Amino acid sequence: MAHTDFIPYGRQSISEDDIAAVVKSLRSDFLTQGPCVTEFEQALCAKVGARYGVAANSATSALHLACLALGVGEGDSVWTSPNTFIASANCARYCGADVDFVDIDPRTYNMCAEKLADKLARAKVEGKLPKVIIPVHFAGQSCDMKAIHILSKEYGFRIIEDASHAIGSKYQNKYVGNGEFSDICVFSFHPVKIITSAEGGMAVTNDEQLAKHMRTHGAQGTTKSPEELTQIPGDWYYEQHTLGFNYRMTELQAALGLSQLSRLDDFIARRHKQFQNYQRLLKDLPVILPYQDKDNYSSLHLFPILLPIGNETARKGVFDSLRQAGVGTQVHYIPVHIQPYYQQLGFAGGDFPIAEDYYARTLSLPLFADLTYAQQERVALILKHALIANRVMSA
Numbered sequence: 001m002a003h004t005d006f007i008p009y010g011r012q013s014i015s016e017d018d019i020a021a022v023v024k025s026l027r028s029d030f031l032t033q034g035p036c037v038t039e040f041e042q043a044l045c046a047k048v049g050a051r052y053g054v055a056a057n058s059a060t061s062a063l064h065l066a067c068l069a070l071g072v073g074e075g076d077s078v079w080t081s082p083n084t085f086i087a088s089a090n091c092a093r094y095c096g097a098d099v100d101f102v103d104i105d106p107r108t109y110n111m112c113a114e115k116l117a118d119k120l121a122r123a124k125v126e127g128k129l130p131k132v133i134i135p136v137h138f139a140g141q142s143c144d145m146k147a148i149h150i151l152s153k154e155y156g157f158r159i160i161e162d163a164s165h166a167i168g169s170k171y172q173n174k175y176v177g178n179g180e181f182s183d184i185c186v187f188s189f190h191p192v193k194i195i196t197s198a199e200g201g202m203a204v205t206n207d208e209q210l211a212k213h214m215r216t217h218g219a220q221g222t223t224k225s226p227e228e229l230t231q232i233p234g235d236w237y238y239e240q241h242t243l244g245f246n247y248r249m250t251e252l253q254a255a256l257g258l259s260q261l262s263r264l265d266d267f268i269a270r271r272h273k274q275f276q277n278y279q280r281l282l283k284d285l286p287v288i289l290p291y292q293d294k295d296n297y298s299s300l301h302l303f304p305i306l307l308p309i310g311n312e313t314a315r316k317g318v319f320d321s322l323r324q325a326g327v328g329t330q331v332h333y334i335p336v337h338i339q340p341y342y343q344q345l346g347f348a349g350g351d352f353p354i355a356e357d358y359y360a361r362t363l364s365l366p367l368f369a370d371l372t373y374a375q376q377e378r379v380a381l382i383l384k385h386a387l388i389a390n391r392v393m394s395a
Contacts, residue, residue, distance in 0.1 A: 008366060010368050021259035035251075036251045037250075067097070073097060080336075082102075082337050088162045104355045132159070141298040160186065165299065166299050197260070317390035
């Protein structure tokens, strides 16, 4: 039975200002296709240092648009991390492309740049180089983007950063999304992310043509721009130039996202304080705590811990013990390549052993902006009891 004082692993933080922004949007002339979406796009671009933003109804939609803009199609190959949500791979499959994976770094849990280099060298010999690489900034910590970018110049692939976890994160003292080491970067605003627009996502880029392509394809493939029309019989006129999708973000979502963006720095500062609290509270427990690379300032979307090697069978017991005591632990993620759909495409357990080992021992502890220190103390105490109960540690 669920605990009456349940602590979720992630939760949105909604202020009166957020509510007022949405109400204002509701009372305006536009519920969709109005000014809030453009304001949100411009504000986020100004924050991260990108030139163009294209809002969408989800980060999955934004990833799909990014793949389409880079010309991904049948016969192409897209590589991503196995340690991610399925959308990071599915976006390429939507385009008819093949998908492959690169195993993760055992410390950061991100795509390993060294393993990527080895796999690219083999793929070049075999004539099977990827068209696009999608590094995923797991838990908010950026991948080694400089190394991946250098490889892109050597092997000729394009880069989409899946920064669904990483709005507000920094890599080498610059905001993720500035475009120095990628073609397109995608953010998520799902309620458990750093900021939320209820559902929603955004692709940012410094390439005007890529932005134009994504915007057109996200609006049913249509345009009303006078310079793009073949004729202009009247102000009502629009043209469909390609087969697109209805991936638009609503005004309500954008109003909420824009209001939340003003508190982004505060949200991340709170998470860093909570991260430090956990480091102290859990230091005597036999668990591996998240590693933070010196080149990164993470948004800290997640707080994943690892049980010691040899305790894989205890993970379910620890998970169940935490849940039963009111701690909303979760597992991030089931490696994409062992999902039944991807096994039907030829992948199997054992293909990416580091990601699989990580999956077998990981649990995410609650981490969200409004998490209190008292709640963190409770999480730590319940985790200790769970570890003892499941013989991961002695009493």
